[in-house]
Amino acid sequence: xxxxxxxxxxxxxxxxxxxxDKPTVKWLALFVPTLGIVGFGLFCFxxxxxxxxxxxxxxxxxxxxxxxxxxVFWVGIAHSGTLISAVLYLFRASFRxxxxxxxxxxxxxxxxxAGLFPIIHLGRPWFFYWLFPYPNQRELWINFKxxxxxxxFAVSTxxxxxxxxxxxxxxxxIAAIRDRVTEKPRKIIYSILSLGWKGSNWEWLHYTxxxxxFAAFATPLVLSVHSVVSWDFAMANLPGWHTTIFAPYFxxxxxxxxxxxxITLTVPIRKIFSLEEYITLDNxxxxxxxxxxxxxxxxxxxxxxxxxxxxxxxxxxxxQFYYRATGEYALFYWIMIFCNVLIPIPLWFKSVRRNIKxxxxxxxxxxxxxxxxxxxxxxxxxxxxxxxxxxxxxxxxWVEMGITLGSFAWFFMFFxxxxxxxxxxxxxxxxxxxxxxxxxxxxxx
Amino acid sequence: xxxxxxxxxxxxxxxxxxxxxxxxxxxxKTIRVFSPLPNHEIEGVMDEPESVVRFFTLFxxxxxxxxxxxxxxxxSMDWPLPVSAKPIVSIPPFIVIIFELTILIxxxxxxxxxxxxxxxxxxxxxxxxxxxxxxxxxxIMVACDKGNVEKVQDILNSHGAxxxxxxxx
Numbered sequence: 001x002x003x004x005x006x007x008x009x010x011x012x013x014x015x016x017x018x019x020x021d022k023p024t025v026k027w028l029a030l031f032v033p034t035l036g037i038v039g040f041g042l043f044c045f046x047x048x049x050x051x052x053x054x055x056x057x058x059x060x061x062x063x064x065x066x067x068x069x070x071x072v073f074w075v076g077i078a079h080s081g082t083l084i085s086a087v088l089y090l091f092r093a094s095f096r097x098x099x100x101x102x103x104x105x106x107x108x109x110x111x112x113x114a115g116l117f118p119i120i121h122l123g124r125p126w127f128f129y130w131l132f133p134y135p136n137q138r139e140l141w142i143n144f145k146x147x148x149x150x151x152x153f154a155v156s157t158x159x160x161x162x163x164x165x166x167x168x169x170x171x172x173x174i175a176a177i178r179d180r181v182t183e184k185p186r187k188i189i190y191s192i193l194s195l196g197w198k199g200s201n202w203e204w205l206h207y208t209x210x211x212x213x214f215a216a217f218a219t220p221l222v223l224s225v226h227s228v229v230s231w232d233f234a235m236a237n238l239p240g241w242h243t244t245i246f247a248p249y250f251x252x253x254x255x256x257x258x259x260x261x262x263i264t265l266t267v268p269i270r271k272i273f274s275l276e277e278y279i280t281l282d283n284x285x286x287x288x289x290x291x292x293x294x295x296x297x298x299x300x301x302x303x304x305x306x307x308x309x310x311x312x313x314x315x316x317x318x319x320q321f322y323y324r325a326t327g328e329y330a331l332f333y334w335i336m337i338f339c340n341v342l343i344p345i346p347l348w349f350k351s352v353r354r355n356i357k358x359x360x361x362x363x364x365x366x367x368x369x370x371x372x373x374x375x376x377x378x379x380x381x382x383x384x385x386x387x388x389x390x391x392x393x394x395x396x397x398w399v400e401m402g403i404t405l406g407s408f409a410w411f412f413m414f415f416x417x418x419x420x421x422x423x424x425x426x427x428x429x430x431x432x433x434x435x436x437x438x439x440x441x442x443x444x445x
Numbered sequence: 446x447x448x449x450x451x452x453x454x455x456x457x458x459x460x461x462x463x464x465x466x467x468x469x470x471x472x473x474k475t476i477r478v479f480s481p482l483p484n485h486e487i488e489g490v491m492d493e494p495e496s497v498v499r500f501f502t503l504f505x506x507x508x509x510x511x512x513x514x515x516x517x518x519x520x521s522m523d524w525p526l527p528v529s530a531k532p533i534v535s536i537p538p539f540i541v542i543i544f545e546l547t548i549l550i551x552x553x554x555x556x557x558x559x560x561x562x563x564x565x566x567x568x569x570x571x572x573x574x575x576x577x578x579x580x581x582x583x584x585i586m587v588a589c590d591k592g593n594v595e596k597v598q599d600i601l602n603s604h605g606a607x608x609x610x611x612x613x614x
Contacts, residue, residue, distance in 0.1 A: 009481055009581035133516065141520035145538040153545040161552045168556065172579070176481075179576030195560065199578050200586075201491045203563045204483040209496040210559035217552045220544075228541060427579075431482040437581070439457040439605065 007277060012430045016423050017180050019273050023420055031416050034409045041406010044399045045120055053123050057397035061390045062382040066400040067121040070407055072374040074114035075229050079222055080258025081107025082162055086218035094433055095286035098278040101426045103262050104166045109414040111159045113407050147235045154228035161221055165214045171197050173423040226254040239320035240381030249301040256294035259287055260366030267360045278425050281354045288353035295344040316386050328393055329380050332372045339369020447475050447588040449613040452573040453601035454582050461583040464604035465490050479584035498558040505554020506547050513543030573612055
């Protein structure tokens with residue numbers, strides 16, 4: 001990390017805490033329209049509650065549409081945050097350091113967004129708590145054999161654990177802000193949030209241990225959550241869904257889409273807050289290599305799905321995949337292939353991996369491609385089941401589009417609040433890669 | 446009685462480590478070192494026993510797994526719903542719940558372990574701190590009796606402390 005040698009401990013504090021200064025006009029110019037779009041999303045939801053799920057464009061035989069697509073998309077976005085913060089922490093990959101806080105925040109906000117969709121998707125959203133594990137008035141418990149109940153457990157565990165991991169990671173940094181801010185209300189808030197952190201050897205001893213265990217818990221969790229999400233589909237006997245590759249296929253896709261979103265979010269933040277010294281080209285190089293790996297896995301899964309459908313000689317399965325590539329929804333299928341398999345190919349070249357503009361454009365395509373992947377899996381499979389008599393076409397309604405747009409705004413709203421209130425780069429961990437201040441220059445580091 | 450606190454502020458890690466070593470040699474036991482980042486050298490010279498957070502983690506994970514088993518098995522047996530001779534207690538679907546609860550309760554218990562252990566040990570009657578410790582300074586706080594305050598100050602001074610504060614009851 002030769003680019004970072006000009007940094008000092010004090011400068012890291014200064015640069016990161018500087019980001020928390022009063023909101024600028026630019027920030028407000030982003031935040032106010034974002035709130036407006038969230039408001040429009042809320043209006044669409046209320047309209048749907050008032051008129052019923054018909055407003056959502058659900059038609060026989062497609063009763064899982066854009067909302068479930070959005071749910072899987074947002075849960076997927078969350079995954080690379082945990083990958084970067086926990087898995088790469090266990091592997092001691094130093095390129096994660098400057099971006100992991102932003103990725104963790106992304107995880108928490110993406111799960112918060114994802115969690116809305118199963119509720120939006122309900123005909124009677126006010127009964128969402130029926131999925132929680134408690135006995136009803138007839139003392140009958142929820143059915144633990146249902147993948148939907150697994151989902152409730154997986155996603156709520158994920159939200160809890162990733163929030164705890166996110167918060168614990170910030171404690172020393174919040175203490176640093178507490179020690180620096182002068183305005184009384186801010187000082188009080190950061191004092192409470194820092195939980196009295198002083199950075200003594202005793203605190204660090206427990207902290208580093210606990211952090212390691214959180215990372216160790218989060219690592220299998222990230223694999224399990226999207227596997228469980230994939231089983232929402234794979235457990236059902238439907239051509240296009242009922243396949244054993246779904247768990248790894250979904251996990252790889254989730255990380256792929258999440259990496260795309262990390263790049264999409266960090267590029268503007270890096271530019272706006274002049275964080276070039278922190279989020280370096282090496283960081284992006286590392287991310288781009290992960291994009292290549294996950295893109296290859298996803299591309300392989302697309303191929304294997306087709307191969308298995310053909311090799312199984314199952315007419316329903318083969319019919320489903322042939323339809324995906326050539327039927328009414330073929331455009332979406334080829335958008336998916338183009339964005340997820342072809343667009344990342346230039347990343348094999350180092351010059352592209354270190355070109356921020358190129359990376360940003362590629363990351364946008366990845367976001368689009370991965371949304372369509374989930375749409376294709378969910379909607380096209382439901383459109384063409386076993387029985388030709390019950391085939392049908394699903395059209396997205398304006399209400400669904402409005403809510404989807406609102407969900408993006410909801411996610412960015414949290415993100416905009418985050419970068420103005422909490423340290424977006426880990427102060428304590430950034431210091432770990434800087435040379436330790438020593439009087440004797442020959443001391444080991 | 447250790448009712449006096451002496452806090453030395455350092456700019457360099459090596460000087461801090463040397464001062465701690467000297468203080469330990471002189472028999473001072475209640476020492477706390479502050480740093481803006483976790484550091485193995487400080488951990489080495491302080492030679493504290495291994496963190497007990499791991500027991501919280503283990504206990505939480507085991508409790509979570511037991512809750513998962515109990516939850517799924519007992520509720521299924523409480524009101525059996527026979528479906529075409531399929532087992533009432535079916536392990537594979539329950540593994541998902543057991544796994545998630547192991548992680549959930551394990552992580553929450555680790556959090557409790559962290560909070561409890563970082564806060565509980567008040568090994569010094571005096572709580573001293575300097576806001577620069579979260580920025581770029583290292584610190585050593587020694588709890589000692591009145592007669593030793595000067596000695597501690599001398600040691601800290603001779604090892605390159607830039608500033609020394611004394612507080613007492």
